[in-house]
Amino acid sequence: MSGFGTPAHLRRDRLSDKIAKDIQDRVLSGELTVGDRLPSERDLMAHYGVGRPAVREALLWLNKTGMLSVSNGDRTRVTEPDPRDMLQLLSGAAKMLVARAEGIRQFQKTRIFVEVALAREAARLATDDDIADLEAVLLRNESCADDIPAFSATDDAFHHRIALIAEDPLLDALYHVVLELLEEQRRTSLSHPESLGKAQAAHRRIFEAIRDHDADRAEAAMRDHLETVIHTYWGIREQASSSP
Structure with missing residues (x-):
């Protein structure tokens, strides 16, 4: 040939x-x-x-x-x-990891690393259009105070819109894969009666830091938000395991 x-x-x-x-x-x-x-x-x-x-x-x-x-x-x-296709090749082994508590902790840590970096980049790079789009998503999220499915969808959209600002396909793909693996954690955390209010307040702080192009504040707000989600998740797990 x-x-x-x-x-x-x-x-x-x-x-x-x-x-x-x-x-x-x-x-x-x-x-x-x-x-x-x-x-x-x-x-x-x-x-x-x-x-x-x-x-x-x-x-x-x-x-x-x-x-x-x-x-x-x-x-x-x-x-x-496509970076997303490449990372999906690892999903089988990754799902085995998140079947154990230690694996969940590892991916929770990975999510913090990725999203903190994305928040910093968003604060540094966000254009006026990015900020307007992010605020629109935030307002939709804030309107879902009593609707967990709608809140979850707009929560995803808020975090994803931040990821898009960095214009890094590999980071964006990694964000989606890790988020998918932590879906059970997210559902559990949102079941706590105070979770939606805390998350919406955190989203507002993250947005304002990005709007003000304050990378340090955006990083701190995102880290605090995700650590609160993690703390809530393990608190619910511990309570469930100790119940008769």
Whole structure:
């Protein structure tokens, strides 16, 4: 095949892994670039001297990593990896971690690191449009004082709008993955009768610090907010475990 040189020797075991690595190496070396089409499955089978299952398994794995786009009716293409797809590959192991108390604590700490950094960046970088959008989301959140599902949705929107100000796709993806893993923590914390009021007051302090471009104050407000959520969660867990 033109432009697709002879492959290195492939052992008969784990052929799909070898094929995936060969294609990956071609992408990383620049031989294949974003938008390039790969040969058809039939041509790849002939090229590597393997059956269809090995080729399909290799392509599907590279599709899962975000390196390739595999679709019915069109040739496989090299794509620009999405940071969210890359982090989702870790979600299986991460879910095992959050099944244990220590794993939850680790991800709570990670969330603080990520969101504190995002709050600082937001205070530094926020434009007038960013501030107007963030205030609009905050006002929607403040209008949900007695509606936990609506509060949860607007809470997500508030934190996500802060994340968007940094314009960092990897941080944004990490924020979403960690938030998803801590969903049970968030639901539990919101069940406390004082949680919504405390969270709304914290959101207001975070917003005002970002509006005033005060990075130190934004960092402190976000840290205090998340530490309060964590404290509430473990307090509820401890109370539940000690109840008869």
